[in-house]
Amino acid sequence: MPDITNPFWIRPELCLTAFACAALLVDLLFRESVLVGAFSLMGLLATGYFLLQQYGQTPPPGHVLGCVAVDRFATLFKLFAVGSLIFVVLFTLLGKRTRREGFSEFYFILLCAGLGAFFLASTYHLLMMFLGLELLSISSYVLTGYYKGNRRSGEAALKYVIFGAVASGVMLYGFTLIYGLTGSLDLLEISEKQLLRAQFEAGPSGYVPISIAVAMCFAGFAYKISIAPFHFWTPDVYEGAPTPVTTFLAVASKGSGFAAMLRFLSAGFLVDPNLPGNEAMMGYGVKIGHLVALLAAVTMTLGNLAALQQTNLKRMLAYSSIAHAGYILMGVATMNDEGFKSVLFYLVAYYFMNLGAFGAVIYFANTTSGEEIDDLRGLGWRAPVVGVTFIIFLVALVGLPPTSGFVGKYNLFVAAIRNGYQWLAVVAGLNTAISLFYYFRIAKAMYLRDPDEGRFKTVTPSPMLAGLLVLLAFGTLWFGIGPGVAQLQDYAAVSQTLTTR
Amino acid sequence: MNVASNLLSWITFFPLVGILAIMCLPSAQKQLIRLVAIVASAVPLGLSLYMWFWGFDGASERMQLIERAPWIQAGNFVVQYFVGVDGLSMPLVALTCLLLFIGVFASWNIERGLKGYFALLLLLEIGINGTFVSLDMFLFYVFWEIMLLPMYFLIGIWGGPRREYAAIKFFLYTLAGSVLMLVAIVAIYIITGRFNIQSYLDVNGNNVAGLLELARTKNINPQVLTANGMLLGLPFQDWIFWFFFIAFAIKVPVFPFHTWLPDAHVEAPTPISVILAGILLKLGGYGMLRIGFPIAPESFMKYRDFLAVLGTINIVYGAYVAMGQTDFKKLVAYSSVSHMGYVLLGAASMTDMGLKGATLQMFNHGTSSAMLFLIVGVLYDRAHHRDLNGFGGLMTQMPRYGGWTTLGFFAALGLPGLAGFWSEAMTLLGSFGPYPTLTIISGLGVLMTAAFLLWTIQRVFLGPLNPKYAKLPDISAREIFCQAPFAALCIVFGVAPAMLINILAPAVKSYLAMFPGLH
Numbered sequence A: 001m002p003d004i005t006n007p008f009w010i011r012p013e014l015c016l017t018a019f020a021c022a023a024l025l026v027d028l029l030f031r032e033s034v035l036v037g038a039f040s041l042m043g044l045l046a047t048g049y050f051l052l053q054q055y056g057q058t059p060p061p062g063h064v065l066g067c068v069a070v071d072r073f074a075t076l077f078k079l080f081a082v083g084s085l086i087f088v089v090l091f092t093l094l095g096k097r098t099r100r101e102g103f104s105e106f107y108f109i110l111l112c113a114g115l116g117a118f119f120l121a122s123t124y125h126l127l128m129m130f131l132g133l134e135l136l137s138i139s140s141y142v143l144t145g146y147y148k149g150n151r152r153s154g155e156a157a158l159k160y161v162i163f164g165a166v167a168s169g170v171m172l173y174g175f176t177l178i179y180g181l182t183g184s185l186d187l188l189e190i191s192e193k194q195l196l197r198a199q200f201e202a203g204p205s206g207y208v209p210i211s212i213a214v215a216m217c218f219a220g221f222a223y224k225i226s227i228a229p230f231h232f233w234t235p236d237v238y239e240g241a242p243t244p245v246t247t248f249l250a251v252a253s254k255g256s257g258f259a260a261m262l263r264f265l266s267a268g269f270l271v272d273p274n275l276p277g278n279e280a281m282m283g284y285g286v287k288i289g290h291l292v293a294l295l296a297a298v299t300m301t302l303g304n305l306a307a308l309q310q311t312n313l314k315r316m317l318a319y320s321s322i323a324h325a326g327y328i329l330m331g332v333a334t335m336n337d338e339g340f341k342s343v344l345f346y347l348v349a350y351y352f353m354n355l356g357a358f359g360a361v362i363y364f365a366n367t368t369s370g371e372e373i374d375d376l377r378g379l380g381w382r383a384p385v386v387g388v389t390f391i392i393f394l395v396a397l398v399g400l401p402p403t404s405g406f407v408g409k410y411n412l413f414v415a416a417i418r419n420g421y422q423w424l425a426v427v428a429g430l431n432t433a434i435s436l437f438y439y440f441r442i443a444k445a446m447y448l449r450d451p452d453e454g455r456f457k458t459v460t461p462s463p464m465l466a467g468l469l470v471l472l473a474f475g476t477l478w479f480g481i482g483p484g485v486a487q488l489q490d491y492a493a494v495s496q497t498l499t500t501r
Numbered sequence B: 001m002n003v004a005s006n007l008l009s010w011i012t013f014f015p016l017v018g019i020l021a022i023m024c025l026p027s028a029q030k031q032l033i034r035l036v037a038i039v040a041s042a043v044p045l046g047l048s049l050y051m052w053f054w055g056f057d058g059a060s061e062r063m064q065l066i067e068r069a070p071w072i073q074a075g076n077f078v079v080q081y082f083v084g085v086d087g088l089s090m091p092l093v094a095l096t097c098l099l100l101f102i103g104v105f106a107s108w109n110i111e112r113g114l115k116g117y118f119a120l121l122l123l124l125e126i127g128i129n130g131t132f133v134s135l136d137m138f139l140f141y142v143f144w145e146i147m148l149l150p151m152y153f154l155i156g157i158w159g160g161p162r163r164e165y166a167a168i169k170f171f172l173y174t175l176a177g178s179v180l181m182l183v184a185i186v187a188i189y190i191i192t193g194r195f196n197i198q199s200y201l202d203v204n205g206n207n208v209a210g211l212l213e214l215a216r217t218k219n220i221n222p223q224v225l226t227a228n229g230m231l232l233g234l235p236f237q238d239w240i241f242w243f244f245f246i247a248f249a250i251k252v253p254v255f256p257f258h259t260w261l262p263d264a265h266v267e268a269p270t271p272i273s274v275i276l277a278g279i280l281l282k283l284g285g286y287g288m289l290r291i292g293f294p295i296a297p298e299s300f301m302k303y304r305d306f307l308a309v310l311g312t313i314n315i316v317y318g319a320y321v322a323m324g325q326t327d328f329k330k331l332v333a334y335s336s337v338s339h340m341g342y343v344l345l346g347a348a349s350m351t352d353m354g355l356k357g358a359t360l361q362m363f364n365h366g367t368s369s370a371m372l373f374l375i376v377g378v379l380y381d382r383a384h385h386r387d388l389n390g391f392g393g394l395m396t397q398m399p400r401y402g403g404w405t406t407l408g409f410f411a412a413l414g415l416p417g418l419a420g421f422w423s424e425a426m427t428l429l430g431s432f433g434p435y436p437t438l439t440i441i442s443g444l445g446v447l448m449t450a451a452f453l454l455w456t457i458q459r460v461f462l463g464p465l466n467p468k469y470a471k472l473p474d475i476s477a478r479e480i481f482c483q484a485p486f487a488a489l490c491i492v493f494g495v496a497p498a499m500l501i502n503i504l505a506p507a508v509k510s511y512l513a514m515f516p517g518l519h
Helices: A007-030 A033-056 A072-094 A096-100 A105-121 A126-144 A151-182 A187-192 A197-201 A204-224 A233-240 A243-268 A279-308 A313-333 A337-368 A384-398 A404-418 A422-448 A463-478 A484-499 B007-024 B030-055 B090-106 B114-133 B137-146 B148-158 B163-192 B211-216 B236-251 B260-267 B270-292 B297-323 B328-349 B352-383 B399-413 B419-432 B436-461 B477-495 B498-512
Strands: B064-074 B077-085
Touching: A007 A033, A007 A105, A033 A072, A033 A105, A072 A096, A072 A105, A072 A243, A072 A337, A072 A463, A072 A484, A096 A243, A096 A337, A105 A126, A105 A243, A126 A151, A126 A204, A126 A243, A151 A204, A151 A233, A187 A243, A197 A204, A197 A279, A204 A243, A204 A279, A233 A243, A233 A313, A243 A279, A243 A313, A243 A337, A243 A484, A279 A313, A279 A422, A313 A337, A313 A404, A313 A422, A337 A384, A337 A404, A337 A463, A337 A484, A384 A404, A384 A422, A384 A463, A404 A422, A404 A463, A404 A484, A404 B163, A422 B148, A422 B163, A484 B064, A484 B077, B007 B030, B007 B064, B007 B077, B007 B090, B007 B114, B030 B064, B030 B090, B030 B114, B077 B114, B077 B137, B090 B114, B090 B270, B090 B352, B090 B477, B090 B498, B114 B137, B114 B148, B114 B270, B137 B148, B137 B163, B137 B270, B148 B163, B148 B270, B163 B211, B163 B236, B163 B260, B236 B270, B236 B297, B260 B270, B260 B328, B270 B328, B270 B352, B297 B328, B297 B436, B328 B352, B328 B419, B328 B436, B352 B399, B352 B419, B352 B477, B352 B498, B399 B419, B399 B436, B399 B477, B419 B436, B419 B477, B477 B498
Parallel strands: none
Antiparallel strands: B064 B077
């Protein structure tokens, strides 16, 4: 039995909860949003510190407190969430619009969303998974609608609520079916005791309920990480939400969604001849892989083609994030350790380039008060440092060397091609070429166009934000050509906690 | 950090020093920025000349000046920093350094965003030289892609009216090809577990076979990836071949992938056109000869007839379309399409003579096309248009310019005594054996090239002087300085082609040896 009394393993969660509640108090006492922001930042840093402590330790086997796994996989994704939350808080503090509107309870909700992401990423228990998803989602709905009195923000929140409610309802139904089939909600127990085995051995009549259950669960994951056909909410929500919230949705929320999906798949349907399990189950895993590959191809193509049409920066980045979900699914489709590893690898790379891109959007929006691509006209010349970092992020998003986006995509290609998805790699390659066109519309606006006469003579300087962007750009390059690539490989090896048991 | 023992690294990465220095200078210091750019491009030129005359053994078939060090060694990355040159790449490295050095001088008139311009130009030099010297496919790919970004901005920011369209078209075409190349590289990596093109001895003295050696000895076994070596009805090797071929063919550019080239050339500023025609197109031909063909020797032998046809189409169609142009720069651009066809035809011929011609043509077209674009730039700077029918009689007004133009044109149309003659003649001689019909048709291209170039001279320089241009100043000393090195190379290698052929010959010999069962 794991040591329940040792609070070491739930310190990050406790810390985050304490700071979230305290943030409310700070708000009540001082009525100063910057202070609340700074306080939350402290909380996140403390949480991050505890997580780093955990990351170095060998985790106890199984679950702590019954429902929460504290393996390294979970710790990595929690670090991912905290790392992106730190930037989200900083972006909120440094963004002109978010500062003006006085965001204070905002931070409380943001930390709650973070907590949801923590639980979503760290459980094998379906009920806990659902709770984590809901905590994350409900917080996200509120955050999305945080521009009070702004119609777009309100509309986005409403759409998000409706879509989210349907998707999580469907997912919950899928969970109940799994419970009905196996009598357990614990994925680990289901996989270890091979509770689905009887169903598979029953032949086609057993396959149908499993397929329905899996498809329904998938709907929930697909909604969270915006995979076609559950991506419709993404552009509206990304556009309407405050930009730091969009950043959160694109990075932290998506990351935990992937974590939950990988856990779900790895517990039941992994394709690995070294693992115990019968052939029927493995065959079923291969079939899921085919389905995922199909979804990957559709998602990336759809995302990229739709992005071509966009004139709004955040809307475009929304479709870009759909496309990237498609790329990442390439790794999932393999249904084995190599693929999952490449997913983790890509997510870390994705972290830097997406945070950077959204940060650059906020930086320029501080001057232009707009988020249209056209607003950036000629601004690259006005803010050379931020302009160049934005180009670096775009190059990474396209997936060109020497950036982390390239090594990430390369790894996904290796996983896909080695596991029989050569066609998918070709599709992804051609998609890369398509994506260049719209990403570089930003570069075109920034550098190839002349600035409007009289408009934006200067860009409001924000040295702090520029510093953050330089840091992220450095990360993008470090994990692209530097020794960071080897480090990234180490982080990604954490996938073994899922795939070897 | 010894220069002589790390010669290629110094040549490749020295411009980085210039980039950093330029970044630190205030943008008001225009002369200083230009000076730094000159120094940063002169040093690699000097080092490459040292390499040509002293550092490189022209008689040897081996890879030389090799440097090898682990770069990324983790998981799926067994990437080395592995560089070296042979007779095929060494002259092209030197040509790159010369073109970039001249490119800096040809950019003297550029006033806007000078810092960015020269920084990008130097970054471009790193990308091109890095591609030529890479002996590791991953490294090759990284440099290959690094090249695209500066080119996009150089065309897109400092180009002509339709620059945005031309820049993104160039970028999209090249990227579409190179992602296919990436898929092929990954597939080969999965089969063989390595990226090194060239064999080398590891620390224990064991031979680590390079990909080309594996390809020659049929040790690239696609069974790892496919059940029977077939994929969708085609042998696996054919897929590899076509993916590489398309990537490089777009760069050359081979018909029907050539449409980006006229747009890019017309919109690019003069120095960028010079670099584009002079060296960037050669990367396509070089890529085919270094990797694309020998990595899939059987597929190449199977499809080479088709490639020869494509080469012939390039030669004839390029010349034919050039004849119809009224825009001076577009005419020169299509003449490049025509001239690069010889490279493909010569490579497809697989004869010693044909390959020598093809590799020679890569170098000679680099010098002659650079001259042609510089010539166009001189006229455009003065008249601000390039309509061939809008001039006339300029010979009386600008006699020195007329002389340089005539020299450049003669070099391009392959007049005996100038360099272009040898490469075209050798290509046609070499390809006559295997492809007599195609060679005869290609001969038509030579004729048409002569026709449109002479016709251009007639339209621009002869006849009555257009009174609008009665006051055009003649070619300036700086412009002559830019032309002179290329003119000198055209004459030197026209009179004494053996100087270059002797360097290429060993490389051609070892290249032919990579195709088993040929002789």
